[in-house]
Amino acid sequence: PSPRYLFLGEIHKEALAFLTYGVVERKGFILLTGEVGTGKTTMVQALLASLDRNIQCVYISNPLLSSQDFFDYLAFSAFKKKVRFKSKADFLVEFEEFLKRSLQDQKTFLLIIDEAQRLSFELMEEIRLLSNMETADEKLINIFLVGQPELNEKLAEPRSRALLQRISVRHHIEPLDLNQTKDYVIARMKTAGCNEPLKVFPKSTIKALYDYSEGYPRMINILGDNALLLGYSREKRKITPSMIRECYEEIRFRPPLTEIKKDKKPIAKTETTTQKTGKLKWVALFLFLVLFGVVAALVKGGKVENLRLFLDKGLSTLFGQPSPPPKKVFYHTPSLETKPSSPMEKEEGISSPMPEKVAIEDTSQSDQEKEQAPVSIEGSQEEPIPSGSLEEAAGPGLEVQESWPTVTVKPGDTLAQLAIDIYGRADQKLLEFVKRHNPEIRDINWISVGQEIVFPPLSKQEEAPVYTVHIASYGPFSSAREKFLHLISKGCEAYIIPVNLPERGRVYRVTLGNFSRLETAKQYASKLIKSGLTSFAEPIRLEVR
Structure with a gap:
């Protein structure tokens, strides 16, 4: 990121003040977290630019190192030359002497580790032990950990409690809100030489920019830059909300088209227009x-x-004659009750109450269409629905008055979030199940604003699993969804389950697996930890009320 376009709102200025205080006062460990694209690296660069020359800094951008590689890199960066030590003890003695000389010269040594959520527990312990180098009055080394929210989960592990207690300054970067997005766009446009930014990006366009970017600066930059290029190509002086949406549709992920089979035989002879007309x-x-x-x-x-x-x-x-207007129906959603699974969630009977009735739109269908059996989730057999009764096949808690419910997509909605609102959970099979009933959905990860999505009823065997393995909890749904997509990309059977905790409010649990027996879930949890896929895995029981 270019420092010329640096924008610091009130929240960022406050964060920068805290981080600067932690470095100047030699507070030891400093923690900075934030979602992808929130400006963590920009904040680090702003911090380094605001410090004087008495700060010696070593920056590690790739923490996927062994302990030996880490010490070699630290020695080369600190001593400004390649030095090969016979043992770790030799390095530690020489490095401590180097830090003491720096302190005597009134210099502060700062170690910055980016993408710290990728650190192994072994290397995290080595870094913690480095912080033991101190005098009777102050620290000899400051360590700055920068990472995504997963770093907080790693630090919350029992094996990281010693490191967690040493963090004295911490800050989490939140996405920009609507007003901050407006100030951000105006500041960047003025820096680029535009005297009247709101004539190029009106308030309605900035609102669309905020809706599609969700307030993440990196996405704001990408959408804004592409929209300016689109406006230039069309000779437009004002960017419109539709242009922002067009740019968003252009950059989002599209599944590749099915490849043509190589062994497909070419047509031997091309038909003439007369022959085609005669056949038609x-x-x-x-x-x-x-x-x-x-x-x-x-x-x-x-x-x-x-x-x-x-x-x-x-x-x-x-x-294409229009269908009759949709009618309002009420759809009862099952609430899931989970038992406590981790030290962070000690309350008994933690539940995720869903609204008893959610008013949603429903497209009318003929009586013949109502009698058709819904396609069941992939991997399970289809259950035919008896004529005239969807309730019997749908299971408890489902009340259908006329037809299957539909929901109109709003800005910021995701298919997983809508599935949680309707069914009380989200997983890949469930999303694929919804996709099969909505042919216009080409990818479960992308839905369009204004699109109407049908949510068919579930049979009893398609409801929530009896046992599953809890591996992580998130406050923001976007973080849970990011973890969920990462897991299913690796072929895992992942779920997102909302839970209300008294001390934290609504959180979203990410779980793996679907088991009918607790013992099987425990065995799977042990395999997950041994495989290194996650450092925390705890079986939990789900009960559908």
């Missing part, structure tokens, strides 16, 4: 005769009502 005539004549036969059979059998429905449905499909 015969096809049209054939379809007309089939349609005529169907109509004649319906009339002859006295099924005039069926004929009307057949023609109405056919005309609507061909000419």
